[in-house]
Amino acid sequence: MLSEKDLKVAMKEVTAAWWEGRKFKHPVSGNMVLFLSLPSEEQKKLNDQVEKEHPESFEKSKEKEPKEEVPKKKELTTEEKLHTILTTSLKDLHQFVNDPAYASVRGEVALRIDQDGLHKMVKDPDYHVRWQVSQRIDQNGLHKMINDDSPNIRMEVVQRVDLDGLHKMISDEDDPIRREVARRIDQDGLYKMMNDESSFVRTEVTQRIDQNGLYKMINDKIVEVRLAVARRIDLDGLYKMVEDDETYVRKVVEKRIKNIKLLGEETIKHFKETKSLDVEKLSPQVIDLIKSVDGENVRAEEVIAVLDELYKPTKYWHLHDSSRSQWLESSNNDGSGLLKYAVSVIFGGKLRHHDAIKDFESWTKDMEDKFDVDVEEYVKIQRDLTKKLLDIKYPGMEDFTLYRGTSTEEEEETEEKGEVRILQNPLSSWTIKKEVAYSFAKGYHGRLLKTKFKKDEIFSCYLTHSHSGFEAEFITIGKEDRLGESLLL
Numbered sequence: 001m002l003s004e005k006d007l008k009v010a011m012k013e014v015t016a017a018w019w020e021g022r023k024f025k026h027p028v029s030g031n032m033v034l035f036l037s038l039p040s041e042e043q044k045k046l047n048d049q050v051e052k053e054h055p056e057s058f059e060k061s062k063e064k065e066p067k068e069e070v071p072k073k074k075e076l077t078t079e080e081k082l083h084t085i086l087t088t089s090l091k092d093l094h095q096f097v098n099d100p101a102y103a104s105v106r107g108e109v110a111l112r113i114d115q116d117g118l119h120k121m122v123k124d125p126d127y128h129v130r131w132q133v134s135q136r137i138d139q140n141g142l143h144k145m146i147n148d149d150s151p152n153i154r155m156e157v158v159q160r161v162d163l164d165g166l167h168k169m170i171s172d173e174d175d176p177i178r179r180e181v182a183r184r185i186d187q188d189g190l191y192k193m194m195n196d197e198s199s200f201v202r203t204e205v206t207q208r209i210d211q212n213g214l215y216k217m218i219n220d221k222i223v224e225v226r227l228a229v230a231r232r233i234d235l236d237g238l239y240k241m242v243e244d245d246e247t248y249v250r251k252v253v254e255k256r257i258k259n260i261k262l263l264g265e266e267t268i269k270h271f272k273e274t275k276s277l278d279v280e281k282l283s284p285q286v287i288d289l290i291k292s293v294d295g296e297n298v299r300a301e302e303v304i305a306v307l308d309e310l311y312k313p314t315k316y317w318h319l320h321d322s323s324r325s326q327w328l329e330s331s332n333n334d335g336s337g338l339l340k341y342a343v344s345v346i347f348g349g350k351l352r353h354h355d356a357i358k359d360f361e362s363w364t365k366d367m368e369d370k371f372d373v374d375v376e377e378y379v380k381i382q383r384d385l386t387k388k389l390l391d392i393k394y395p396g397m398e399d400f401t402l403y404r405g406t407s408t409e410e411e412e413e414t415e416e417k418g419e420v421r422i423l424q425n426p427l428s429s430w431t432i433k434k435e436v437a438y439s440f441a442k443g444y445h446g447r448l449l450k451t452k453f454k455k456d457e458i459f460s461c462y463l464t465h466s467h468s469g470f471e472a473e474f475i476t477i478g479k480e481d482r483l484g485e486s487l488l489l
Contacts, residue, residue, distance in 0.1 A: 017035075018050060019035035019046070020035075022035065023035075024038055024042075024046070026038060026042075027039065027042050093109050093112060093113045093114075093117055094113070094116075094117050094120070097109060097113070097117055097120045097121050106121070106124060106126065106129045107126075107128055107129055107132055109121070110124075110129050110132035110133050110136070111132055111136075115137065115138050115141070118133050118136060118137040118138075118141055119137070119140070119141050119144070121133050122137065122141055122144045122145050127150050127152070127153065130145070130148060130150070130153050131150075131152065131153055131156060133145070134148075134153055134156040134157055134160070135156065139161065139162050139165070142157050142160055142161040142162075142165055143161065143164075143165055143168070145157050146161070146165060146168050146169055151174045151176070151177060154169070154172060154174065154177050155174075155176065155177055155180065157169075158172075158177050158180045158181055158184070159180060159184075160366075163185070163186060163189075166181050166184055166185045166186075166189060167185070167188075167189055167192075169181050170185070170189060170192055170193055175198045175200055175201060178193070178196060178198065178201045179198075179200055179201050179204045181193070182196075182201055182204040182205045182207075182208070183204060183207075183208070184369065186372070187209065187210055187213070190205050190208060190209040190213060191209070191213055193205050194209065194213060194216060194217055199220075199222040199224060199225055202217070202220060202222070202225045203224055203225050203228045205217070206225060206228040206229050206232060207228065207232070207318055208318050208372070211233065211234055211237070211313070214229050214232060214233045214234075214237060215233070215237055215240075217229050218233070218237065218240055218241055223246045223248070223249060226241070226244060226246065226249050227246075227248065227249050227252060229241070230244075230249055230252045230253050230256070231252060231256070232312055232317070234312075234313055235257065235260050235265065238253050238256055238257050238260075239257070241253045242254070242257075255305070256309070259305055259306045259308075259309050260309050262283065262285055262286060262306055263282075263283075263286060263306050263307070263309050263310070264281055264282070264283060266281055267281040267282060267310070268309055268310060268313060271310045271311075271314070272310075272313050272314050275314075275377075275381045275384075276381075276384060276385075277310065277384075277385050277388050277389075279388050279391070279392065282392075286306060287392055289302060289303050289306065290303055290389060290392045290393055290463060291392060291393060293393070293462070293463060293469050294469065295462070295466075295468050295469035295470030295471070295472065296470060298469075299468045299469055299470075300462050300463065300466040300467070300468055300469025301466075301467070301468065301469075303463055304463070304464060304466065307385075307389075307463070307464055308321075310385070315372060315373050316373055316378050316381065318371055318373075319371040319373050319375065319378055320378065320382070322335055322371075323335040323336070323338060323339055324464075324465050327339070327465060327475070328465065328466070328467065331425070331427070331428065331429060334367075336427070337351075337360075338364060338367050338375055339375070339379065339427055339459075340425055340426040340427045341360045341364055341375075341426070342364070342375040342376045342378075342379045343379055343426040343427050343459065343477055343478075344426040345376060346376055346379060346380070347426065347477050347479070348426075348479060348480070349424070349425065349426035349477070349478040349479055349480065350425075350426070350478075350480060351425065351426060352423070352425050379459065382459060382460055382464070383456075383458070383459050383460075383477075385464065386458055386459065386460050386461055386463075386464065387455055387456070387458070389461070389463045389464070390455055390458065390461065390463075393463065397455070398454060398455050399452050399453070399454055399455070400432060400452065400453050400454075400455065400458065400474065401432070401450065401451075401452050402430035402431060402432055402450075402451065402452070402453055402474055402476065403430060403431055403432075403433070403434045403436070403437030403438075403448060403449065403450050404428065404429070404430045404431070404437055404440070404448075404449045405436075405437040405438060405439065405440025405441030405442070405446065405447075405448055405449075406440070406441065406446050406447060406449060407446035407447070408446050408447055409423070410422060410423045410424070410447070410449065411423065411447060411449065411486050414483065418485060418486075419483055419484070419485065420449070420483070420484060420485065420486045421481070421482070421483055422449060422451060422478075422482045422483070422484050424476075424478030424479070424482055425478050426477065426478050427459055427475055427476070427477065427478065428475070428476060428478055429473050429474070429475055429476075430453070430473070430474045430475075430476050431471055431472050431473055431474065432472045432474065433471070433472045434448075434450075436470075436471045436472065437449075447486045447487070448486070448487040449484055449485070449486055449487075450484055450485045450486075450487060451482060451483065451484030451485070452484075453474070453476050453477075457476055457477045457479075458474055458475070458476055458477070459475045459476065459477055460474075460475040461473065461474045461475065462474070
């Protein structure tokens with residue numbers, strides 16, 4: 001029991017704990033000791049007694065009671081954080097998702113963290129972090145980023161998001177983003193976009209919308225849109241456009257009607273239904289045109305404009321036209337890579353110079369969704385068409401001696417003198433004209449390669465893939481063990 005004196009002290013306004021500076025009898029030893037030296041049970045007993053008899057005084061005393069200082073956790077340096085990020089488990093990366101440093105912390109986290117972590121970072125204040133997130137996040141996360149403030153982020157989203165996401169982005173405020181939507185969305189979406197306020201978006205729609213949709217766009221108020229319609233619409237639609245107000249549109253219409261008549265409606269219909277050219281249906285004029293192409297007196301564009309009418313009514317037109325344009329621009333871009341990968345799947349061969357694409361299988365699936373076709377099927381259709389065109393242009397020729405001007409990186413010596421192993425991509429450009437290959441070889445300060453290809457090993461040629469045809473280009477199917485000659489310049 002506390003003495004009266006002790007109770008009075010406990011009731012006073014104090015600046016420390018009520019027991020500070022005083023001694024108490026130890027219940028075991030009987031010695032006078034400091035409060036904190038008492039057994040915990042005795043400390044609790046005394047505290048409870050003071051609190052029960054004088055609660056107000058006890059609370060004031062408790063407020064003044066010194067608190068044990070917890071040592072502050074040392075802040076990691078940026079270098080230490082980086083080391084932690086690169087060596088820690090994915091689960092432990094979550095502690096850094098809100099770190100104040102971007103360049104070497106949150107940006108690095110976004111490259112490694114799991115999907116749960118990426119979802120925590122979709123609203124990151126830094127554009128660069130969100131850009132990293134948009135590259136890796138799953139579809140649910142992409143849907144959360146559809147309305148990101150940055151058009152650059154939304155452009156990344158639109159290139160990866162699924163069909164439902166594309167439909168949510170039909171009304172995006174940015175024209176370039178809606179154009180990308182039009183490149184990937186399904187037919188229902190294209191119909192919703194045919195009246196888009198931007199003529200650039202509507203022009204993009206004309207590249208993929210079906211024939212019924214093209215008919216609805218015949219009277220678009222913008223010349224460029226009607227011109228794009230005229231380049232794809234079928235014969236009946238062309239007849240509806242012969243009196244268009246714009247002279248250039250009428251010229252395109254008249255030219256296409258002439259080409260369709262020359263090629264033959266039955267030939268076009270047969271190709272659409274069977275995916276194969278019936279040579280017997282070709283008119284003598286078309287046969288003569290194919291035979292006469294030399295790149296100088298008769299340019300390849302003339303026969304290409306006619307043969308394009310085979311593809312235009314089919315679902316393969318957009319892929320055929322787009323991949324051809326990209327191939328003629330460079331054999332190392334995405335469109336060319338798409339064809340190379342499809343060829344490698346069908347015929348084998350090693351892909352080279354496309355290191356930026358890590359997963360060709362999933363990337364190809366995304367591209368097929370964009371074009372809404374099977375790329376491997378298109379490769380087979382084009383290869384078959386090429387064989388029949390070569391039969392017309394080079395009757396009786398089964399093997400073609402072709403040349404390629406390139407660098408020394410595309411050859412490997414063998415044990416045979418004068419012979420090299422050609423390190424060929426699944427698809428590569430060659431020419432039947434030695435002088436053309438020589439000019440390319442000089443430009444590379446490299447080699448002039450010479451080898452033979454069977455007709456079955458030619459994917460396409462200058463009769464369907466060319467500008468003028470002067471270079472007499474052959475796009476050939478590669479194989480790992482192809483041998484040839486390397487000619488010094």
